[in-house]
Amino acid sequence: MIRILLLFVLGYVAWRALKGMITPGGQAGAGGDESASPAMDADMVQDPRCGVYVTREEAVRAEIDGRQVFFCSRKCKEDYIAGRKAGR
Numbered sequence: 572m573i574r575i576l577l578l579f580v581l582g583y584v585a586w587r588a589l590k591g592m593i594t595p596g597g598q599a600g601a602g603g604d605e606s607a608s609p610a611m612d613a614d615m616v617q618d619p620r621c622g623v624y625v626t627r628e629e630a631v632r633a634e635i636d637g638r639q640v641f642f643c644s645r646k647c648k649e650d651y652i653a654g655r656k657a658g659r
């Protein structure tokens with residue numbers, strides 16, 4: 572009886588492992604689900620100054636604290652940097 576139970580548990584574990592290999596999307600989160608979200612979303616970046624979304628191509632880039640920040644215009648970029656320096 573115990574052997575049958577053990578076999579059942581083993582089978583269940585094997586089945587789960589197999590299922591996890593076939594459909595990794597369930598636990599991968601942002602990793603393997605790129606085809607599900609439209610390509611447009613991936614190219615949109617938010618201007619931290621005014622909150623407007625712009626495409627990466629037309630955004631004005633700045634490197635702040637070692638990371639890329641995107642703005643809708645030069646003015647927003649300058650305002651944002653000026654605001655940071657003012658300590659607000």
Ligand SMILES: [Zn+2]
Binds near residue numbers: 620621623644
């Ligand atoms: Zn802006």
